[in-house]
Amino acid sequence: MTDKTIDDPEIEEVDLWVSGTEEAEWDVYSTDEGAQKMRLEETGARLTEQLGSVVTDDYDLDDIITEDERMIINMGPQHPSTHGVLRLQLELEGEMIRRSKCVIGYLHTGMEKTAETLTFLQGPTNVTRMDYLAPLHNELCFSLAVERLLDIEVPPRAEVIRILMTELNRIASHLVAMATNGMDIGALSIMTYGFREREQILAFFEKTTGLRLNHNYIRPGGVAADLPPGWRADVSDICDTITGRLTDYEDMLKENPIWVGRTRGVGVITAEECRAYGITGPTLRSAGVPWDLRKAFPYSGIENYEFEVPVGEHGDVYDRYRVRIEEIIQSVGIVRQAADAMPKGDFRIDDRKVTPPPRHRIDESMEALIHHFKIFTEGFRVPAGETYVAIESPRGELGCYLVADGTGKPWRMHTRAPSFYNLQALPIMMADSVVADTIATIASLDPVMGDVDR
Amino acid sequence: MSEDLRERFPEAEWIDSHDQDVVRIAPDQLLEFGNVVHEAGFEVLADVTAVDWYRTRTPRFDVVVNLLSMQHRRRLRILVGVPDGDPVVPSLVPIWPGANFGEREVYDMFGITFDGHPDLTRILMPDDWEGYPLRKDFEVGAVPVQFKASHQVN
Known part of the structure; x- marks a missing residue:
């Protein structure tokens, strides 16, 4: 039996750190851990940023409120309605959001660094994994940048195939946006509808490219393979199904009082704020700006197709949903035009520097075999230079900044991810609204975390 | 305008x-140049x-x-050379608030400091990460493999 007591000087004092008991002068947010966290008290530019009132100060919550009534809560990164691993820090006053901050990087895999170790031919396998809901747009953007540095033009059939595939991809992506937006608010039927129609498009992608996602189909110099036999029937089937079922979606959501009540006037952003923050895509168009890169800086012959740029009026969640639905209709039109206009000819460029020799040549010619081997192991050289190419992805301006130094691998490949820049809109949209609206707001922005973190 | x-x-x-307008300017002129082109109609900062x-x-x-520039349908690219020893450039956030995330990413990946940025912290990497991953002298695969000494079933 020991007779040591707490007062016994022989007992060593244990150096324990207890959360929340820091010394008075110690600023925990300035240390290495927690620098990205939202501070209890913010001042100056950081405060206006988090209140979302940098451009227009439309904040009207009562600021004279005691500290006890404020609370900072974490939402995510493991939250089902953050569409991946987005983490939000929200300062609440009761049910109202006072300020907010997004913390990202939970899905960062260093794809831009990886791109520097891959050849230009392997590049699309890497970029296709960034925005996993619009992989073909990523591939197209990268391929266009490489082609501009190489100064080559792809054959007409390849261009039309590219438009056909990317527009189908846009429909699939918007269907997911609509489905998940509905699911987050509680409209579960629309979720099953959206994914059902998307499945049909993905089945066609699988038939054409071999994979449902991450296709590596659009490559520098054209596309990887020609369209499969029977593609015309498949595509027209998809178009008919989507146009037929759009009425179902309209019946379900367009004038549904619960849906309209949850989305009208929620998550509002103005055109001026969109421009200041570089926010593009359906979010910008919902604020009434008819800006679409397919019209402004046409690529892959998209200027030869007839389509309109739908715009909203109020810049709220409902308008963003409407813009996406209208864009599905426009994209179906483009897909039909592309299928009708499909020219005959090569699906990839007939330039042996970029394109491997055809399969039958490998069987009969040693040189062709060596050539095939070299192009897939070493790749092709791209002349030194730099360029920025941007296309309209379902989420906005998707850009690729590519720097080549004359070797077979890019010196630097940077992707201007639309979701990354669009996330900056969240504090603007969410400040001064209730917690329940955050979910509708995030879903309407349609961020893809693979695209944000890359 | 460019004249x-x-x-x-x-x-x-x-x-x-490749038919794109690119201008290379000194870091100390960046803010002034930014203000002028912002006035001239380049209202959107697409990327940093x-x-x-x-x-x-x-x-x-x-x-x-x-x-x-949405009104003129034009693009302009600014290149700013930054020395290794003292990598500091003025922040463009006062002109284009949307530069916020982009500059944080550059700071995170390259260790370039943006003077006047409201919240210059790491954005993609953990707060306590050492080094700047997209620098060329940052090796690929430099992270030690965990659990490699664990028991293996033959």
Whole structure:
């Protein structure tokens, strides 16, 4: 039996750190851990940023409120309605959001660094994994940048195939946006509808490219393979199904009082704020700006197709949903035009520097075999230079900044991810609204975390 | 418009890069240049990034700013050379608030500091990460493999 007591000087004092008991002068947010966290008290530019009132100060919550009534809560990164691993820090006053901050990087895999170790031919396998809901747009953007540095033009059939595939991809992506937006608010039927129609498009992608996602189909110099036999029937089937079922979606959501009540006037952003923050895509168009890169800086012959740029009026969640639905209709039109206009000819460029020799040549010619081997192991050289190419992805301006130094691998490949820049809109949209609206707001922005973190 | 700019910034170097307007200016002129082109109609900052020219060029870094003018349907790219020893450029957040995330990413990946940025912290990497991953002297696969000494079933 020991007779040591707490007062016994022989007992060593244990150096324990207890959360929340820091010394008075110690600023925990300035240390290495927690620098990205939202501070209890913010001042100056950081405060206006988090209140979302940098451009227009439309904040009207009562600021004279005691500290006890404020609370900072974490939402995510493991939250089902953050569409991946987005983490939000929200300062609440009761049910109202006072300020907010997004913390990202939970899905960062260093794809831009990886791109520097891959050849230009392997590049699309890497970029296709960034925005996993619009992989073909990523591939197209990268391929266009490489082609501009190489100064080559792809054959007409390849261009039309590219438009056909990317527009189908846009429909699939918007269907997911609509489905998940509905699911987050509680409209579960629309979720099953959206994914059902998307499945049909993905089945066609699988038939054409071999994979449902991450296709590596659009490559520098054209596309990887020609369209499969029977593609015309498949595509027209998809178009008919989507146009037929759009009425179902309209019946379900367009004038549904619960849906309209949850989305009208929620998550509002103005055109001026969109421009200041570089926010593009359906979010910008919902604020009434008819800006679409397919019209402004046409690529892959998209200027030869007839389509309109739908715009909203109020810049709220409902308008963003409407813009996406209208864009599905426009994209179906483009897909039909592309299928009708499909020219005959090569699906990839007939330039042996970029394109491997055809399969039958490998069987009969040693040189062709060596050539095939070299192009897939070493790749092709791209002349030194730099360029920025941007296309309209379902989420906005998707850009690729590519720097080549004359070797077979890019010196630097940077992707201007639309979701990354669009996330900056969240504090603007969410400040001064209730917690329940955050979910509708995030879903309407349609961020893809693979695209944000890359 | 570009004639006017040429006169106002005689030291700026204008480059035609595959039919795109590119201008290279000194870091101390960046803010002034930014204000002028913002007034001239480049209301959107599309992207901020950087390139590391390790052992190939001096100054070592290029900060790349891609601007977009929706009213004129034009693009303009600004290149700013940044030396290795003291990598500091003025922040463009006061002109284009949307530069916030882009500059944080460049700071995170290249260690370039943006003077006047409201919240210059790491954005993609953990707060306590050492080094700047997109620098050319940051090795790929430098992270030690965990649990490699664990028990293996034959």
